[in-house]
Amino acid sequence: MNAREKLLQENKFDPQQLLNRAKRRRNFSERFDHFSDVYVWVLAAVVALAYLFSAIFGLIFALLGQTVAHVQTPWTVWSLQELSPVLLILSAICVLRLFLYLGPVGVNAAKADWWLPLPISTRPILGRSIRSALLSGLLTSSFVGVLWLIVMFGLVGAYEPLVALYALISFALSGVLLTSLAVVLQSYGLQPRAQRWLGRCIVAAIVVLAAFWFLLQVKIPWAISVFEGASSSVLRLSAWAPAAIGLLCLSVLSTWWAWKRSPRIGARDMRVAGEHQRLALGSAMQADTRGAVEPSSASIGRRRRRGNKLASRLPVAWRILVLRLLRGGRWHATLGYLVMVMALVATVEQVANPLSALLFYLVLCLLLTINVAGTISPLISQPQLTQHLGQSAVKLQRTAVLFAVFYCVIALTTLTGGLALLGVVQLSNFWLWGAAVIVGSLGGAAASLGHAQRKERDWESLLGGSTSDTTVVMVLMNEASTLIPAVATYAPLFALVLSPETGIGWPLWGISVLFALRALRPFLGRAYAGLRG
Amino acid sequence: MQTGQSTKIVLEARELIIGYQQRVICGPLDLQVSAGDGVGIIGANGSGKSTLVRTILGHLSPVQGTVEFLGLPVNEDSLAFRQHVAVQITDGAFFEELTVAEHLELVARGHNLNSWKQSVSEELEFFELQQVAGLLPSELSSGQRRKVLLAATLIRPAQLMILDEPEQRLDLRIRQKLYDRLAVLRGSGTTLLVVTHDPQMLRHCLNHAFLLNEDQGEALHSEAGAQWLER
Numbered sequence: 001m002n003a004r005e006k007l008l009q010e011n012k013f014d015p016q017q018l019l020n021r022a023k024r025r026r027n028f029s030e031r032f033d034h035f036s037d038v039y040v041w042v043l044a045a046v047v048a049l050a051y052l053f054s055a056i057f058g059l060i061f062a063l064l065g066q067t068v069a070h071v072q073t074p075w076t077v078w079s080l081q082e083l084s085p086v087l088l089i090l091s092a093i094c095v096l097r098l099f100l101y102l103g104p105v106g107v108n109a110a111k112a113d114w115w116l117p118l119p120i121s122t123r124p125i126l127g128r129s130i131r132s133a134l135l136s137g138l139l140t141s142s143f144v145g146v147l148w149l150i151v152m153f154g155l156v157g158a159y160e161p162l163v164a165l166y167a168l169i170s171f172a173l174s175g176v177l178l179t180s181l182a183v184v185l186q187s188y189g190l191q192p193r194a195q196r197w198l199g200r201c202i203v204a205a206i207v208v209l210a211a212f213w214f215l216l217q218v219k220i221p222w223a224i225s226v227f228e229g230a231s232s233s234v235l236r237l238s239a240w241a242p243a244a245i246g247l248l249c250l251s252v253l254s255t256w257w258a259w260k261r262s263p264r265i266g267a268r269d270m271r272v273a274g275e276h277q278r279l280a281l282g283s284a285m286q287a288d289t290r291g292a293v294e295p296s297s298a299s300i301g302r303r304r305r306r307g308n309k310l311a312s313r314l315p316v317a318w319r320i321l322v323l324r325l326l327r328g329g330r331w332h333a334t335l336g337y338l339v340m341v342m343a344l345v346a347t348v349e350q351v352a353n354p355l356s357a358l359l360f361y362l363v364l365c366l367l368l369t370i371n372v373a374g375t376i377s378p379l380i381s382q383p384q385l386t387q388h389l390g391q392s393a394v395k396l397q398r399t400a401v402l403f404a405v406f407y408c409v410i411a412l413t414t415l416t417g418g419l420a421l422l423g424v425v426q427l428s429n430f431w432l433w434g435a436a437v438i439v440g441s442l443g444g445a446a447a448s449l450g451h452a453q454r455k456e457r458d459w460e461s462l463l464g465g466s467t468s469d470t471t472v473v474m475v476l477m478n479e480a481s482t483l484i485p486a487v488a489t490y491a492p493l494f495a496l497v498l499s500p501e502t503g504i505g506w507p508l509w510g511i512s513v514l515f516a517l518r519a520l521r522p523f524l525g526r527a528y529a530g531l532r533g
Numbered sequence: 534m535q536t537g538q539s540t541k542i543v544l545e546a547r548e549l550i551i552g553y554q555q556r557v558i559c560g561p562l563d564l565q566v567s568a569g570d571g572v573g574i575i576g577a578n579g580s581g582k583s584t585l586v587r588t589i590l591g592h593l594s595p596v597q598g599t600v601e602f603l604g605l606p607v608n609e610d611s612l613a614f615r616q617h618v619a620v621q622i623t624d625g626a627f628f629e630e631l632t633v634a635e636h637l638e639l640v641a642r643g644h645n646l647n648s649w650k651q652s653v654s655e656e657l658e659f660f661e662l663q664q665v666a667g668l669l670p671s672e673l674s675s676g677q678r679r680k681v682l683l684a685a686t687l688i689r690p691a692q693l694m695i696l697d698e699p700e701q702r703l704d705l706r707i708r709q710k711l712y713d714r715l716a717v718l719r720g721s722g723t724t725l726l727v728v729t730h731d732p733q734m735l736r737h738c739l740n741h742a743f744l745l746n747e748d749q750g751e752a753l754h755s756e757a758g759a760q761w762l763e764r
């Protein structure tokens with residue numbers, strides 16, 4: 001036995017003992033406080049799940065265009081149900097990628113500062129961290145599984161309990177498998193490389209899908225049978241029972257491997273993972289995507305020369321916005337979404353219908369708000385920048401609004417034009433469409449302005465504080481008050497999509513223009529304040 | 534650069550370039566610290582002092598070059614490193630549910646101190662924290678939190694002690710007590726590596742300075758370092 005092992009065996013101290021002791025000495029009131037905090041969060045999660053499930057049914061209802069006529073494009077080759085196996089692969093890749101981002105073995109800042117420097121065995125610390133990572137993986141994958149099953153049973157219109165049970169077991173086990181694989185990759189220090197490879201896998205899956213689309217388009221028999229076979233077996237017991245057994249064996253093996261490899265996970269990795277977990281938890285609890293979708297400094301570094309020429313001719317505030325858009329790659333989400341929408345409408349049966357078009361506008365509204373807010377936020381919420389640029393806050397706000405309107409007009413015009421080309425919407429009332437796009441863009445700009453004014457918060461104090469649930473509810477209410485008026489400004493677009501011939505009633509115009517005017521506050525100044533009384 | 538006169542090299546950095554990922558902050562630096570030396574790392578804001586400390590601790594990978602502790606590459610996971618290197622970082626996190634005394638108990642027991650109760654009580658007395666020993670971190674002022682972090686660094690045995698601006702937020706009397714104690718520790722053979730902006734600390738308890746200036750490191754006597762800080 002070497003000196004290191006001897007010393008580790010002599011010092012059996014487990015720092016968790018002190019935390020356990022602190023928990024034991026809680027009085028009734030503190031225990032009740034803790035219980036009520038947990039209770040409120042569980043209740044909120046249940047309510048959120050109920051809403052989510054309803055939203056999914058609404059989504060399927062809209063995508064399939066129930067009760068409304070749909071357009072059959074010449075490129076349509078498959079149904080939503082036939083695409084479901086692809087969703088399974090993509091969701092597995094996403095879960096693995098998420099857990100690689102989360103570590104998955106990490107410790108919070110306090111443990112990183114106080115536990116990791118101690119000359120004690122890290123086994124208990126690692127053990128607890130791995131157990132919690134595996135549990136998170138199991139729950140995340142089960143959650144994805146429940147969503148997938150809801151979609152599938154919704155599409156088929158039938159429910160088979162035994163299939164659901166086996167499928168859920170398989171999803172839970174695949175969560176354990178993916179998390180333990182992530183632990184193994186973490187122990188080799190391969191997370192960044194693995195994340196890049198998973199990104200390429202997603203691209204490869206899309207390419208394979210495109211190739212299959214081509215083969216189905218030219219009616220190659222084996223391609224048709226592959227797709228039909230895969231889609232028909234997704235809700236069969238004969239597929240899920242062996243999958244569950246196979247996944248059980250694989251997850252046991254991978255968990256053992258992860259356990260064996262875990263001592264190689266270093267303190268630095270655990271510290272970084274803990275920081276990522278804190279950000280992700282804070283983002284999830286406050287429905288704030290900023291922590292998760294902000295471009296990494298590495299990707300900004302790669303694009304550091306992008307937009308030099310274009311931006312050099314612009315005024316300074318515009319230069320900041322254009323460079324943030326280009327170097328941060330902040331336009332990727334919007335473009336990716338528009339491409340996905342066009343692909344869905346063109347190739348999937350029944351999706352080319354007015355209801356799904358309405359859904360696409362609605363999602364674009366939310367996406368643009370978050371996307372544009374991320375780009376303009378420094379001009380809106382950092383007064384020190386105003387000082388450095390030597391421009392008044394109002395002037396910077398005006399630039400931000402103009403940029404937001406411009407960006408929203410381009411995105412909405414692209415979506416409208418694409419849907420019109422595919423025959424989903426008719427642009428007979430061209431001027432009305434133009435006006436509706438402008439009003440919607442103004443609404444999007446107003447919402448982006450509101451969203452950008454949300455200040456950065458200290459996640460740790462918010463999550464740890466006894467009033468966190470109340471604070472989070474307030475934050476969510478603020479968010480709703482920003483987004484709902486933005487959706488209201490899309491009302492003319494919704495009306496034109498659903499009923500292109502009847503036009504738009506004046507009350508609808510009135511309401512949407514009223515909300516859209518909020519974007520013009522920096523231009524109207526005192527006049528707007530006077531109008532509001 | 535060689536700052537120490539004695540033979541046993543505790544810490545050595547060779548051709549060290551520090552930075553974040555591939556963004557260079559400073560370097561190449563050469564630093565050799567012998568047992569019992571007290572080296573103050575000085576420099577202007579943004580010169581890379583804290584980055585250097587984080588690289589020495591293994592929290593950041595060097596862009597280039599090596600750092601060795603007792604002849605072996607720095608590895609914060611190694612038992613020897615954890616046993617012999619005590620670190621006080623600028624703003625540490627705390628366990629919200631543990632009291633001040635329990636934080637010190639955690640470190641003392643983690644380092645297998647037999648008389649940990651006595652050590653905890655001595656540190657509480659030294660930093661005048663007896664009145665707040667039973668309080669939670671959220672109930673402390675920022676200065677008291679700083680004292681707890683310093684107490685946790687000093688309660689444990691160490692061959693090398695790395696402190697990042699320990700004088701911050703301390704009142705003058707406690708600061709003087711701390712300097713006296715660090716001087717005694719150095720006298721008894723503990724090596725000190727301290728990021729500081731306080732010339733008094735350089736004069737009182739350190740014998741060398743390492744100036745980070747214009748992306749380079751320069752070895753100075755502590756008095757010259759103190760004068761640079763006062764310039």
